[in-house]
Amino acid sequence: MGLFSRMKVQMPTAEQALPGRAQSMPVTAPHFVLGTPIEPPFPEGMELALFGMGCFWGAEKIFWQIEGVYTTAVGYAAGHTPNPTYDEVCSARTGHNEVVRVVFDPAVVSYDEILRRFWEGHDPTQGMRQGNDVGTQYRSGLYWYSEAQREAAEASRDAYQARLDEAGYGPITMEIVAAPDFYYAEDYHQQYLAKVPNGYCGLGGTGVSCPVGLQA
Numbered sequence: 249m250g251l252f253s254r255m256k257v258q259m260p261t262a263e264q265a266l267p268g269r270a271q272s273m274p275v276t277a278p279h280f281v282l283g284t285p286i287e288p289p290f291p292e293g294m295e296l297a298l299f300g301m302g303c304f305w306g307a308e309k310i311f312w313q314i315e316g317v318y319t320t321a322v323g324y325a326a327g328h329t330p331n332p333t334y335d336e337v338c339s340a341r342t343g344h345n346e347v348v349r350v351v352f353d354p355a356v357v358s359y360d361e362i363l364r365r366f367w368e369g370h371d372p373t374q375g376m377r378q379g380n381d382v383g384t385q386y387r388s389g390l391y392w393y394s395e396a397q398r399e400a401a402e403a404s405r406d407a408y409q410a411r412l413d414e415a416g417y418g419p420i421t422m423e424i425v426a427a428p429d430f431y432y433a434e435d436y437h438q439q440y441l442a443k444v445p446n447g448y449c450g451l452g453g454t455g456v457s458c459p460v461g462l463q464a
Contacts, residue, residue, distance in 0.1 A: 256340040256383040257376035265328035266341045272331050273432045279319050280439035281312050286321040286432075290351050294318050297352065297362050297397070298325065298427050300345035300389030301370040302378025305440040306451030307348040310369045312439070316356030321349050322438060324431045326389055326423070331431055337385050346385045349430055359397060363404045366390065367458040370451055372422040373412065379450040386450075388422035398424070408458045415456045 275287050301307040304322040312320045324332050327344030337344045352362060370378055372388040390405075392398040401424050409420050432438075441447050 258340070259384055260328065260341055260343050262328045264341065265343055266332070266336050266339070268329035268336075268342070269331050273323075273333075273434060275321075275432055275438075276435055277438070279312070279321075281442045282317075282319055284319040286319050286438065290318060293353065293355065294351050295354050295359070296393050296427070297350040297359065298347055298391040298393070298430065299350070299366050300326070300347045300387055300391075301366065302346070302386045302388075302451045303381055303449040304346040304348050304433070304437065305447060306449035307346075307369065308439065309441045310365055311348060311350045311362070312442075314352070314357055314362070314365065316353045318351045318353060320351070320439075322433045322440075323347055323349065324385075324433060325391060326425065326428050330429075334434055334437065338383065340384055344385060344431070345387055345389050346433075347389065347391070347430070359400055360404070363400060364458045367404065367408045368453050368456075371417075371454045372408075372420045373418045373454070375421045379452050381450040388420070390422055390424045391427040392424065393427045398426075404458065408456070411456045411458065412454065415454070417454060417456070 308320050308322050324337050324344035325347045327342045329342035332342045336342050376384050376387050378386045390401050
């Protein structure tokens with residue numbers, strides 16, 4: 249493995265990270281598919297969920313198709329560099345993950361169902377990669393906004409690990425941490441696979457189903 253390849257799978261320290269900038273990425277359009285705003289404020293009663301699943305193009309498409317999802321957006325989180333660009337994230341010098349933020353109505357779709365789509369939409373056992381996409385920005389991550397989400401996330405991880413064990417997969421490498429700052433990705437990344445239907449995305453699941461209603 250070459251030096252750059254090794255760098256791509258090593259998380260930088262805060263001291264090693266790029267400095268970033270104070271100016272946030274401009275958001276210039278509503279959701280390309282749903283027509284809803286991708287920036288807050290969101291309607292009363294909506295909840296947030298935040299996931300890293302490898303390529304954020306495919307991850308976002310999974311969630312905007314769910315009934316009860318108000319809007320989605322892709323961006324960067326869980327790194328050091330403020331307001332990073334895509335090129336900076338891909339340099340492996342920011343520590344950020346490619347993530348999708350989901351805004352959903354819990355009266356229509358439960359967080360458990362959102363979690364099920366997360367688990368079944370990617371392979372959480374691959375470390376700093378997803379399929380052919382290699383780098384720290386492709387790691388599996390689940391970022392919770394409340395204690396209830398944290399408890400549901402940990403319960404779902406344990407239940408899904410049992411399913412993976414039965415199917416012969418390795419241990420889950422996903423990180424579960426409190427939701428960090430979310431930085432919007434560039435406009436062209438938002439709802440990319442709706443704008444470019446034949447666009448490439450290396451996202452793939454394990455084919456193992458995850459039980460729903462884990463807290464029932």
